[in-house]
Amino acid sequence: MTTKTPAQSRPLSPFMLGQYYRFQWTSLLSFGHRITGVGLALGTALVALWLIALAAGPATYEAVAPHIKAWYGQVLLFAWTWALMYHLCNGIRHLFWDVGMGFDLKTAERSGYAVVVVSIVLTAAAWAVAYLG
Amino acid sequence: MAKTSKDLRSPLSRARGLGAAKDGVHHFWVLRVSALALIPLSLWFVFSVACLASGPADFYAVQHWVSAPSVAVALVLFLATALYHSVLGVEEVILDYSTGPARLTLLLASKFLHAIVAAAGIFAVLKVALG
Ligand code: HEM
Numbered sequence: 001m002t003t004k005t006p007a008q009s010r011p012l013s014p015f016m017l018g019q020y021y022r023f024q025w026t027s028l029l030s031f032g033h034r035i036t037g038v039g040l041a042l043g044t045a046l047v048a049l050w051l052i053a054l055a056a057g058p059a060t061y062e063a064v065a066p067h068i069k070a071w072y073g074q075v076l077l078f079a080w081t082w083a084l085m086y087h088l089c090n091g092i093r094h095l096f097w098d099v100g101m102g103f104d105l106k107t108a109e110r111s112g113y114a115v116v117v118v119s120i121v122l123t124a125a126a127w128a129v130a131y132l133g
Numbered sequence: 134m135a136k137t138s139k140d141l142r143s144p145l146s147r148a149r150g151l152g153a154a155k156d157g158v159h160h161f162w163v164l165r166v167s168a169l170a171l172i173p174l175s176l177w178f179v180f181s182v183a184c185l186a187s188g189p190a191d192f193y194a195v196q197h198w199v200s201a202p203s204v205a206v207a208l209v210l211f212l213a214t215a216l217y218h219s220v221l222g223v224e225e226v227i228l229d230y231s232t233g234p235a236r237l238t239l240l241l242a243s244k245f246l247h248a249i250v251a252a253a254g255i256f257a258v259l260k261v262a263l264g
Binding site for chain 2: 010011012013014034037038040041044045047048051052054055057061062065068069074077081084085088091092094095098122123126127129130131
């Protein structure tokens with residue numbers, strides 16, 4: 001019995017890239033949703049660690065806090081807020097698609113630009129409100 | 134690359150109509166319901182964290198923030214919803230890029246890790262809020 005069943009001969013993702021699809025910048029946005037999704041999963045684990053350090057008491061918390069305040073902690077924190085705002089905006093775009101809206105090429109391209117702009121505006125707004133408000 | 138059949142699904146899989154995760158549209162649906170709930174929760178959380186980070190952000194400041202009942206409840210909701218959404222989302226990613234034993238291992242690892250992070254995070258919030 002050497003014949004392969006259809007399930008065994010199925011290709012594994014991302015087999016469409018390169019050979020069948022030409023590059024479009026909306027593909028980058030789509031890939032960005034996946035990368036930010038996985039990144040946010042890791043980020044949420046860090047949020048949980050921060051809360052556990054808090055629950056452990058002042059000594060543990062003050063041992064962890066310098067890492068958050070260090071340059072790499074602040075960069076990570078800023079990147080995490082942007083990733084969440086990007087994934088949120090693009091997620092809303094996905095939800096509209098799921099109900100069948102905005103699927104034509106022109107709208108999809110325009111909503112793609114909007115996602116990038118709005119996610120940057122929201123991130124900037126959060127930090128501006130925090131530091132200036 | 135393996136030779137591709139014209140139909141990417143096996144006849145049995147098509148007849149069952151349950152897809153790669155074997156639970157039909159349930160997975161699709163709950164991922165989207167959790168996404169909807171996460172819109173207000175994530176906006177609240179990002180703005181709150183930015184405000185906290187711009188302050189002293191020492192132990193007592195953060196403890197004071199988490200102890201407010203409304204904040205504690207929102208934090209529990211955020212953690213539970215985000216991790217539920219995340220375990221479903223990551224599952225989708227694993228199903229796309231892996232097969233065989235690696236797939237099973239990754240799926241189990243992801244589920245266990247998500248459960249641990251959810252339990253630990255929520256326990257921490259409750260301990261601070263009630264303690
Ligand atoms: C901490 C918060 C979040 C985490 C950890 C997270 C994680 C993920 C992951 C890992 C995926 C799978 C990505 C993929 O299949 O390519 C995903 C998909 C998705 N997320 Fe999130 N997410 C979060 C917040 C949100 C928010 C706020 C929204 C708001 C609308 C959202 C909407 C979506 C949608 C609609 C999908 C499905 C996309 C598709 O059809 O491929 N997510 N998320």
